[in-house]
Amino acid sequence: MKNKNKIIAIALLASFSLSALGTPIASAAEKSTPKEEVVYVNLNDNGSVKDVEVVNIFNTDKAGTVTDYGNYSSVRNMNTTDKISYSNGKTTIDASKGRIYYEGKQKDTTIPWDISIGYFLGGKEYSADEIAGKSGKLKIKIKISDNKDSDDNFYDGFALQTSVTLDTDKCSNITASGATEANVGSDKQFTYTTMPSKGADIEITADVKDFEMAGISINAVPLSLEIDVDDKELTDKVSEMTDAITKIDDGAKSVNDGAGELKDSVKGELKDGSVQLLEGAEDLKKGASELKGGTVQLKDGTVSLKVGAESLDSGISSLDTGIKTVENGLKQLNEKSETLTGGSAQIKNSLITIQSALGGVSLSTDKLAELSSASSQIKSGISQITSGIEQLEQNTSFQAYEAVMAQNGLDVESLRQSNAATAENITLTITSLQSQVETLKQVGFDTTELETQLAGLSQVAQLLYANNLCIDGTETYLNQINSSIDELLAGAKNLEEKYEEFDSAINELVDTVGNLSYNVSVLADAINLLVESYGQFDSGLNEYTDGVATIVSGFNKISSGCITLTNGSKELYSGAKLLDDNTSLVVDGAASLYSGTDSLNMGAKSLDEGVEKLVDGAEELQSGTAKLKDGTKELSDKTDGLDTEISDKIDEMIDSMTGSDVELKSFASEKNTSVNSVQFVIKTEDIKVEEPEEPKAENKEELSFWQKLLKLFGIE
Template sequence: IVSDWIKNSLNEKSLKDKTDLSDVKNVKGDESYVMDSDNMRVWNADGADIYYQGTISKELPVDLKVSYKLDGKAVSAEEIAGKSGKATIRFDYTNKQYSEVNIGGKTEKFYVPFAMLTGLMLDNDVFSNVSVTNGKIINDGDHTIVAGFALPGLQQNLNLSKDKLEIPDYVEITADVKNFALTTTLTLAANSLFNEIDTSKLNSADDLQAQLNELTSGMTKLINGSSELYGGLTTLLSKSKELVAGIDKLAAGSDEILGGTAALNAGLNTLVSKNGDLTAGAKQVFDTLLGTVTSEFSNNGITVSLTVENYKSELNSLLTDPDDTQKAELTAIANTALEAKLEAKGIPQPLYKGVKVLLAQKLNAGKTQDEAMAEIGQLIAAAPAGVIAAGSVQGADEIINALCLNLAKQTLKPSVESAIKSLDSYNTFYQGVLAYTAGVKDAADGSAKVNAGAKQLKDGTAELKNGAAQLVPGVEQLSDGSKQLADGIKELNDKGISKLTGLAGDDLQNLVDRVKATVEVSKNYKSFAGIADGADGSVKFIYKTDEVKAE
């Protein structure tokens, strides 16, 4: 099933759409369409956005494979269900959507850079000691929420060796389990993150090389400055006469620290700027799911108005406290179904009202519906006039309405529970997206505070030069802190900056061309099921796995 959203930004009366979908159905409105001479769907939009669904047999752009291990042995979902031990759940993503691009005189496959975000909700009574490769874990006490991230195909696009930089194309979760069971998992696939990248300033290898050289030089100075800072402060502990020289080194190092923290803060702010796209995409999918559920209930004659915030209470209220409109709808549906059963049993229509009253009385007395209908059948055969009379008792209509409402609630309960369960599964994933974006925002806020602190450190070193003799008792604390700073800066260089600059070594122009080609392939992929000429679009996919139930 494919869901499409035609955004009517200009409030047009009609919208033309091209799609390869079959069985197209509007899921969030009453707008209809006609086919024109060019085999285009022309929607009677009247200024509104159009949300529709359809079916297609086309292969998905990314294959998702889920595999399991128990105590190191590969097992199937059926085999691991209900078992205990050390479990591994692995999601492998294989990108199949590519365009052929000429790079350096050679035609190569460039894959659409889909970002894969997989969400799981693990019951803490079943899973413990949870860890994840290529993901993040959030624990609320009752559940462990895992959000995994991968970029399948990007390693090949950039032609990078994994020993230099490994770009994830899988997510793996390990945990100790008791009586293994797993709820439905959801994976969001989207290429919108790459569509916002501006490659206009990345014109040549020289441009990038100059920036990388400057970054390498600055990092070397920062490492040297932090090491000198630590050495100077250690000397001050035993040789207070060299205090002034040590403070000079502190001042030089603080300048470098300020520059480094400013760069870190800028990078985190770039991540924050992408949060809106990610949350908007997840919210759009949630709205489409809510529209589908609303449409399913509407097709059965039941009115509901669902939002992210109210879907659970709104659906539960159908069973506990429906409003007057819903009561009338439920009563009418059940009354029609009951009369169809009476007709199938060959009961004459003049007896219907009496049969309903007697059925209500017997059900209230604790009889099952089958037992009640059997006894009523005997009354019809022996004394049909008595059955007719039962329909004339005072309050007969109220009795029948109450009966039909209760029967409707019983019939509707499985559908309501199934809808809530499906929406809860996606809500877990959606809350994980919100938690991830909030975490990025918190990191950026913390970085801003660190940057402000570095500026205060720089300003303070000027005063240290004038009052060095008064600060000797505090030098010991500064020495401990500066060692941690030097170690941290070296670790940042070894694990991040040096690898980044190393990538630019032999064929920097080729790397520039590959980055630009990847972005271009992403921007050109606008639709899965077809799109009108000249129209813009974006694509998101939701992968859903079956629940694994313990026996």
């Protein structure tokens, strides 16, 4: 009965020790598994191994011999009085039926993990004995790594659970990154779990006062978990991703083909169009320069016409004044004729005076010839003006303008058609390029500069349309001027016709005055005769008055013609001034057109340079899409079957994490081939302020650690 109680107490003791360390003890082995191992490792304060003890546990269905292996310096039966013997690494127990525990103390203290522990206060490292009872800013560093001198089977297959317990009465402001924190009475327990094949690098800080702490414990158990991962959803998503990658690869091929077409289009039609536009702009600039020169010549001609018309108007005004003066004199003379015929009595009395006066009258034929010659010159001048206006009419029409431009190498109609065709081509090109720009945007190409060039190209098209409007306006304007010149020409011809009548009147006047000279001579003879014969005098006097009336009548016609001539000259001057003013507008328009063609030329050059850059960009785009296509092809090839690989990799990772692919071995000896479980209990001593030593009783037996535990439970 006492023996049975002892076995129960030992089992409870082992269970308590393991639960206190934070690692549950393994359940009783199945009948087919004859052995379990619990490896107790006592560490020094710096983490080095002090000693290693292996507790071997057997279940026996019946009494018999238990054989076990291990390199021990000593062995001890822990729960029975069965005979145990050890020799050359072999332990033999004459076991009774039931559960048997025996302890073997390892000769070799090598364990699968290298463990180092450091205590720092104020940046200075202390040993456990030195730091006990101190106060300040504490830092505890624990580093666990693979011991290359040990069998990796345990490092790769066992998980670690490291526990550090701190008294909150002595420790505050605790930081323990990555730890699981638990309250254990007034203590705080910080637990770190390390997976198989992984090391640990732990750091804990705290503000401490009169520092003490329980020992650090590290439990190691094989991590063999039954994990059933349903990765179907993941592999389905991966399959969707690989399908999407395939579509991306197909899209990359399409993008590459589109980039090739874009490059060919840009290199072909757009480049040809920009070259044609540049050439057209050069031609347009040349034509505008010639038009500018022609309008300057036209301006010089209209200025000369205006000056001539102004001089003619001034001369005709002077002529009109002189004619009116002569006309007034003749009217007065005609009015005096009535007095001459008033009464023969007065005439008779005045005959001698008249005879004397007529003797002093001299009508010079030279003056009459000068008058006739001057009138002929005026007539010739008016004829020349009419001829000049006719030439002006011929030279100011739009057809004449086109002829002048053609003589200078510019076909205005062809230019107008070329402008319209080029503007239409540019508009079509812009429409085509805009859709391509949208395509470039969709593939991430920066199209800011290209859009700026397209805006400039649109302005070029608008300028070409404006140039045609300018040509149309020039045609309308010149036709309007031509129409005005037609009216001027009609006035000039009317003037010429009226002056023909005036000139005829002048000639009649000359003839009349010439006749008058003759008649005056006759009159003188008549007066001489009148002295002798009153009747002859009366007849001569009547002839005289009739002659005066004829002169007055002729001068009336001259005056009327002069008025028409004056009005015509004023119309001629007004028309010449209007033509000069409008020609100034033509000159300004031609200068603006030339300036515009210069801007057009610069814009065409910028467009051509932009097209060159676009060609380079299209080639780079095609090169990039080719690389993209190669990359997506490589990505598609490498992701083919990725769902299967991921599923296999997940299984592999789970096996690696859980240690399920590691075969369980005996730590004590590889000769132990039937091992159900192995676990490690690793611990440091508590850090405590040393109590003053009490005098030792003489001959008092020194108890071991396990003897103290047994005594604690009342087991002798």
